[in-house]
Structure formats: C-alpha cells, structure tokens
Amino acid sequence: MAFITEVMIMNILSIFASLFVFQIWLERSSHIRYAKTKAIFGFSAISILWCMVFPLDKFDSFILDLRQVPIIIGSLYGGPIVAVGLFLLTLIARYIFFGADGYLTFLLMYLLLTPILIYFSRKFLQLTLKRKIIRSTMVSLGFSLFILVIITLFNSSHLDANLLLKLVIFPPVSMGMIIYIVEIVLNNYHLRQELIKSEKLAVISHLAASISHEVRNPLTASRGFMQLLQQGYTSPEKMRTFLDIAIKELDRAEGIIQDYLTFAKPAEDKKEAINVSSEIKKIVEILQPLANMNSVELDFSLAPYMVFGERSKFKQCVINVAKNAIEAMPEGGKLSLHIERKGDYVYLNVSDTGVGMTKEQVDRLGEPFFTTREKGTGLGMMVVYSIVDSFGGKVKVKSEKGLGTTFTILLPMYKNAVEVIG
The missing domain is CATH 3.30.565.10 (Histidine kinase-like ATPase, C-terminal domain)
Incomplete structure (x- = not known):
C-alpha cells in the first residue's frame, strides 16, 4: 500500500510539474494560439508518458494509472487536434510499454473517450470555473466507471476497496484539483496581462500631456518666424536664417512625435x-x-x-x-x-x-x-x-x-x- 501511495504521489506531482513549466512558458512565449496548442500537447504528452512508466497497479491485461487526467485536461483545453494527437500518442506508447496483451480492450475504451472529449472541448473554455470542474470530473468518473465495468466482467475477484480507490476515487478527485489549479494559473496570467496593458495606457496618457507641451513650443516658434517672413521687411540673409530655424523646430516636433508613436504603438514592420x-x-x-x-x-x-x-x-x-x-x-x-x-x-x-x-x-x-x-x-x-x-x-x-x-x-x-x- 505504501508503494501505491508513493506512485500516486509521483503521478500527481508529474502533472503538477508540467503545469508549473507551462506557466513559465506562458509568461515568456509569444502567445500565438498555434504555439499554445503545441505547448498543451507537449506538456500533456510528457505527463501521459510519466504516468504510464509508473502505473498505480497491474493485473491480468489491465494497467491502472493516471494517464486519463492529462489526456482529458489536454483535450479539453487544447481542442480536437490535441485530443486526436494524445489519442495516437497513447496508442503507440501503450503498445511499446505493455505489448499487445489487452490492447483491443484498451483501444475500444479510448475510441469511445476521444470523441466525447472532442465534443466537450468545443465550448469548454467558455464555461465558468465551477462548470469546468464538474464537467471534467464527470468525464473522468464516467471513464473510470466504464473501466471498472470491463474489469469486473473479465474478473470480478479484483473488485475491492483498493481498486475503487485507485480507479474510481483518485482520478476524478485529482482531475478536479488540477482543473482548479489550471484555472488559477490562467487567471493570474490574464490579470498580469491586463495590469501591464493598463499601466502602459496610464504612461501613454501622461506622456500625451508632455508631448502636447513639447510639440507646441517648436510649432509656436516656427509660426513666429513665418509671420516675420510674411511681413516682408527682412533681408534675404535673415530670411534664410528664419527658414533654417523654422525647419529645425519643425524637425524637432516631428522627432518628438515619432518617438511617442514608436513607444505607444510599435509598428509591425518587416x-x-x-x-x-x-x-x-x-x-x-x-x-x-x-x-x-x-x-x-x-x-x-x-x-x-x-x-x-x-x-x-x-x-x-x-x-x-x-x-x-x-x-x-x-x-x-x-x-x-x-x-x-x-x-x-x-x-x-x-x-x-x-x-x-x-x-x-x-x-x-x-x-x-x-x-x-x-x-x-x-x-x-x-x-x-x-x-x-x-x-x-x-x-x-x-x-x-x-x-x-x-x-x-x-x-x-x-x-x-x-x-x-x-
């Protein structure tokens, strides 16, 4: 039992570690949706492989582990492409790690699970936190009960409290906990992004007042020299001097505006x-x-x-x-x-x-x-x-x-x- 508890902790910690790395990546990435999809697939895949390498229990042709948790989470947050990718990865890894024994039963279970995950993933991100936890937990519980029924049909002697703990209780509870933590990570990220945006808008607002003052000075000076030229009482030499000064002042105003625009809204140049x-x-x-x-x-x-x-x-x-x-x-x-x-x-x-x-x-x-x-x-x-x-x-x-x-x-x-x- 101590070994089972230790393996359970290792499985859940591997998923938490993937979440931690995902949070670091989220802070430093370019935030392109395609890149996020690849990241969700990558971190989910690592967790799946870890859970399969360290299963909770083995008997007959059945392998009990927590792989369903990263599969469900990755599919719900990543969408249909990630769901199909994780399905194929799990098929290949299952055959490599455990061979053909019980493979058809395993294939049947995940052929049923994957379409369900694809269906639920379409509107999953728009749900409230409470509904996300309920929906993901129910999917996990339903999948666990389905596995329990299959195990019972093959050999009812394995049905005991220990099996119920590892198969019916631990995965759904872990699912709810991890979904809650995922939402905290994502909410903190979005709050930081909003804070950065609001701080930049505040700076730009303050800068606008400074800009208007700085631009007004060279424009006023240029206007004064233009008025002197308009009167026509200046010598050609002074006219050139006035024009040079006016042009320099206008260039100065242009430079201030250009600096402001570059900071306020960086251009997407090539x-x-x-x-x-x-x-x-x-x-x-x-x-x-x-x-x-x-x-x-x-x-x-x-x-x-x-x-x-x-x-x-x-x-x-x-x-x-x-x-x-x-x-x-x-x-x-x-x-x-x-x-x-x-x-x-x-x-x-x-x-x-x-x-x-x-x-x-x-x-x-x-x-x-x-x-x-x-x-x-x-x-x-x-x-x-x-x-x-x-x-x-x-x-x-x-x-x-x-x-x-x-x-x-x-x-x-x-x-x-x-x-x-x-």
Whole structure:
C-alpha cells in the first residue's frame, strides 16, 4: 500500500510539474494560439508518458494509472487536434510499454473517450470555473466507471476497496484539483496581462500631456518666424536664417512625435537579417552634421555581424543613443561606436566623453519622464529600451560624472551568420 501511495504521489506531482513549466512558458512565449496548442500537447504528452512508466497497479491485461487526467485536461483545453494527437500518442506508447496483451480492450475504451472529449472541448473554455470542474470530473468518473465495468466482467475477484480507490476515487478527485489549479494559473496570467496593458495606457496618457507641451513650443516658434517672413521687411540673409530655424523646430516636433508613436504603438514592420556594420555606416552619415555642429569627433570600428529584427527600429535605437551622447558633450568631445562579438551576442558600444551621470541617474534610465537634459522628455531612452527588448537584447550602461558614458547594446546574433562587408 505504501508503494501505491508513493506512485500516486509521483503521478500527481508529474502533472503538477508540467503545469508549473507551462506557466513559465506562458509568461515568456509569444502567445500565438498555434504555439499554445503545441505547448498543451507537449506538456500533456510528457505527463501521459510519466504516468504510464509508473502505473498505480497491474493485473491480468489491465494497467491502472493516471494517464486519463492529462489526456482529458489536454483535450479539453487544447481542442480536437490535441485530443486526436494524445489519442495516437497513447496508442503507440501503450503498445511499446505493455505489448499487445489487452490492447483491443484498451483501444475500444479510448475510441469511445476521444470523441466525447472532442465534443466537450468545443465550448469548454467558455464555461465558468465551477462548470469546468464538474464537467471534467464527470468525464473522468464516467471513464473510470466504464473501466471498472470491463474489469469486473473479465474478473470480478479484483473488485475491492483498493481498486475503487485507485480507479474510481483518485482520478476524478485529482482531475478536479488540477482543473482548479489550471484555472488559477490562467487567471493570474490574464490579470498580469491586463495590469501591464493598463499601466502602459496610464504612461501613454501622461506622456500625451508632455508631448502636447513639447510639440507646441517648436510649432509656436516656427509660426513666429513665418509671420516675420510674411511681413516682408527682412533681408534675404535673415530670411534664410528664419527658414533654417523654422525647419529645425519643425524637425524637432516631428522627432518628438515619432518617438511617442514608436513607444505607444510599435509598428509591425518587416523583420529581416540586418548587417550591423552597414547600418552603422549609414547612421554615422546621418549623425556627422550634428557632430560637426557640436565639435564632436566621430570614431567607429566595424565588424561583419548580423542581427535579426526591424531595420528602421534598429536605426532609430542607435540614433537615439548617439544623439544623447552628442548632446552630452556641449564643449565638444569624442563619440565612439564599436562593434564586437561575445558568445552568441553582438555588442554595440556607444561611448562619449561628456558630462556623465551619477549611479542614481543611470538606474532611472528608460523610466517615463526621466531625463538628464533640461529640454528633454525621456522618450528617446524609453524607445531605446523598448526596441532593444523587442530584439531580445539588453542594455548596459556605465557612466561616471565628468568622465563620460558608455552604452552597451547586446543583441542576439542572427544564426551565427557572418557577412563580409564590401
């Protein structure tokens, strides 16, 4: 009896372990329905095989175990495709583990169970928790009673309290417990997703007020210069100056809006292999006029590494970091962009010789509204962190007040590909 109790615990713990792994996967997956279906099948299959390897009891041609629990749960939550897949898996595993003895009886039982599970799975996810527990428990109890009838017909001498415990009581009770835990896991996941969504909406709402103020300033300045030009009393030289200033202010407003839109609603652009060196060359060309205007020397070294993601977002991410670095050197200085590989990651180091930051400022980088500049909004760094996260990468920052700052962007290398730059 002690062995039976130990095996029962091993069976139920194997199912709980699969649930735990499923919860971790749920938090880190892309949440595509097809991927979820495969995950439900995979975790259910592991539990089924474990239960078959460690059965509760064996006599004649019958093997008693808890495989029906993961079969029923996987089928009800995964749908018809998972139900058929688990049925076929169980058929194959039953033959491999226990041979042909009693196989036809086993086949008959599961040929009856699978269509029932497919029928109930269609509206199972829309049921309340109470109804889910009742329905799944009743299916398990009905299947257990069906097995009990077959065993009794073959050999009634096996009918005792121990058999009733292992076959009629333990599986349905386990079913109800596990369904309850599954629902807790799923409800917690959905609550976390709603919390994340509401927090992001709150941040966007606060940012909208900041954006309207930041955009109004350059628009007001541009309007003033346009009014001066409209009066026609300015010299050609001043007209060019006014137009240059107005264009720069409008560009500034456009940049603020673009940063906001990228953070609020990231665009689903085409993902592709990106030659980091080629993009850095283009970025340096874009930054060169700004660097010259601020007496900043640009230094860069290239290496032929590839990453995978959205090209426009990669460019925007690096430009945001580099622009911040240039603006952190009001008296001029040196900006270095260096690429290297460490393990399976491409390291992009952006270093400046600017004013630097304190540890407290570094720790707050990427937070809403936080900026080290008088006229900044903090949007640029928020976008940087958001984009790097979408690439599956990380951002590391080292800085010392008065000595400068180094941003290190770690991005996963694309299939260890190396492309020679011409």
